[in-house]
Amino acid sequence: MSKRVIHWFRRDFRITDNTALAAAVAAAGGDGEVIPVYVMSDWKGIHDWTGAARQEFLCGSLASLGKNLEAIGGRLIVRRGDAVVELERLAAETGAEAFFANRDPDPYGRATEARLATLCQTKGVALSLHKDICIHERDEVLTGQGTVFRVFTPYSKVWFGLPKPAPSPAIKRMKTPEGIPSLPLPQLVDWGLISGPSIPEAGERAARERLKRFLEAAVGLYGDQRDIPSLAGTAQMSQDLRFGLISPRQIYTAAKKREAELAPEGRKSVMKFLTEIVWREFYMQLLWHYPELLEQEFNTTWRGMEWPGLKGHPDAFDRWCGGQTGFPIVDAGMRQLAATGWMHNRVRMIVAMFLTKDLHLDWRLGEAFFMRSLIDGEIASNNGGWQWSAGTGADAAPYFRIQNPWSQTKRYDPEGSYIRTWVRELRGVSKASLLDPPADGRPIAPGYPIPILDHASERDRTLDMFAHHKASLGR
Ligand SMILES: Cc1cc2nc3c(=O)[nH]c(=O)nc-3n(C[C@H](O)[C@H](O)[C@H](O)COP(=O)(O)OP(=O)(O)OC[C@H]3O[C@@H](n4cnc5c(N)ncnc54)[C@H](O)[C@@H]3O)c2cc1C
Incomplete structure (x- = not known):
């Protein structure tokens, strides 16, 4: 049976290996409709938590996502304001039966998810939240006693020992209903910001190319070069992971493939690189378990x-x-x-x-x-x-x-x-x-x-x- 569902884009701006988006398309069914939406925040000016570089990269990422969605028959809807209020409004306007989204482990993201869950219960709309921004999240990597690792090295040993999910292919087709009102794509000026730093090209394709170049040219030397700031010895993909232009599963799978082609020293370098990906997940699970870290010392x-x-x-x-x-x-x-x-x-x-x-x-x-x-x-x-x-x-x-x-x-x-x-x-x-x-x-x-x-x-x-x-x- 086909349905009409909403996919809420948060920090997962891609159509390849996007867990919740793939689930939304599958749930909508063959003739079903998916409404992909991004809700931009409405703050202006000085803000402690973000500035021009990140917002400009966000704008570029959304522009690219919009084109990618159009290429498969969809259309990105942009709204502005409080995410839960805007999502409620969109569901009421369109009669959508369910929300799909990828989970965000930080305290603000979690608080918004909790508010959305309450709304969905009240309104009788289904909510489907997915693991996506990590390979292993929350309680997946625990000590033998089932407690949270507070130190990295043993965490990483268990992390590497767990089976890894393969990335899913790009979505081929999607239908978004006609006539849903949308704001234009956001621009820096919408937040009262002006362009500052010179930043890399945004978008899913640009991120995949950065990964390809790094794996071909630099990953084999990563162990020796990663600490030398004058060299392009690291992947320079942190902004891509931040906005979900690429998934950690795509990076892990591609790096493992490359590892198999390299001599022993190069293989060690690949492991070193993957260990950095594990640091990212280590800090995310720490923040998930200890949200007070944002205010207080961990020790x-x-x-x-x-x-x-x-x-x-x-x-x-x-x-x-x-x-x-x-x-x-x-x-x-x-x-x-x-x-x-x-x-x-x-x-x-x-x-x-x-x-x-x-x-x-x-x-x-x-x-x-x-x-x-x-x-x-x-x-x-x-x-x-x-x-x-x-x-x-x-x-x-x-x-x-x-x-x-x-x-x-x-x-x-x-x-x-x-x-x-x-x-x-x-x-x-x-x-x-x-x-x-x-x-x-x-x-x-x-x-x-x-x-x-x-x-x-x-x-x-x-x-x-x-x-x-x-x-x-x-x-
Ligand atoms: C004070 C301080 C603040 C930092 N703030 C951020 C931040 O806001 N956002 C951020 O993504 N990284 C942060 N890092 C970690 C790290 O500096 C960057 O992830 C890295 O420089 C990104 O460059 P790269 O993609 O070339 O990294 P690579 O060396 O190629 O590593 C690949 C990926 O692994 C992850 N990674 C690498 N090192 C770390 C690390 N130490 N901790 C967590 N993840 C890591 C990143 O996602 C990175 O893209 C911070 C480190 C320090 C010391």
Whole structure:
């Protein structure tokens, strides 16, 4: 029997291997109708949780999705406002019998799902929610005692041991009823934003091409190159996963296929790459089990600890945001972020540790700034990365592991290539000047600041801060 159903697009903007969309098409039946809808939020202007890079990529992703749906006979309906109110209105207008959607593990997504479930119960409309954005979610990866893993390595062992679902093929045909009112596709200006960073091409095809290029050219060297920020040694697909232009199942399956073609060293690199995909799922399941992570330290010992900031520098946060700290590797990272909405993972760790352990600023400030600036801003991974760097998170390493930005530069950007790419003032500076603080205390280039602090002293201060807080607990 054919039906009329709604598929609610949230962060799954693709027609290939889209679990809920495939279920919606199947439930509608041969002559049935699917109403694919995206409900855009109606905030305007400054927002803690998103900014121009991510919204612009979202706009491009929706434009591409709209074309893909048209190519198979469908039509993307766009509405604006509160998702549950708009979905209720759409169901009432169209007489749809069911909603389909993919689950979102973050607290906001879950709260919206709960409200939609209540509405569906009241109205007698069916609701079908699906696992899609992870390969394994929620309670699928547990300890032998059935408890949640709080540490990554044993989690990943169990993750790898579980059977993996194969991706499903692209949907070939879909029918959307005529005459349903829709807003035009969203544009940045709808949120009061203007175009900023230069971002990659959006859309399902562009994401698949990025994966293909990475698997052909770089995955075999990933183990050696992933930490070198001047190289294109990583997949640069976090924005694609964030918006569901590609699924983790597609990535896993394609990487496994490539693994079989490679020599042993290359195969190890593929495993290393897949382990990063597992980090993403690890943080998502942590946030699912511990939603309080968004407000509080994962390690309860550090809850309530004060972050006093850098003495004598009320402008420290602004200087960090603007890439003006006088630490070339930190400034290069922050400027890459401003220019592209993306930052290399190694440098994310360096700048995050610098904010928390050198500037003594609360990790939540950095988390919010990243969330606003990143094209791939992902609540779970961002929170996990920040808490890991601050020494408050799900990490076996203790708080006193504090990276030295100068040693990190010597190790990961010894020629200064990454720094020179992003810090224009330093293009003509010798590599030796980039690897250590200036011995004479003078600027290394006109217009470039001297280092805002002495790393060794601030490291000691951080150790005192943590030790003092810990001691205060026993009092
Ligand atoms: C402070 C901090 C904040 C971060 N914020 C985000 C964020 O908002 N969104 C985000 O997607 N990643 C975040 N990361 C993780 C990581 O930096 C990015 O996922 C990675 O740089 C994306 O580049 P890539 O696609 O080339 O990664 P690759 O190295 O090619 O990895 C492939 C994929 O695995 C996942 N991944 C890789 N590393 C991690 C990691 N450490 N944690 C979780 N997932 C990972 C990503 O989905 C990535 O696309 C953060 C890390 C830190 C230290």
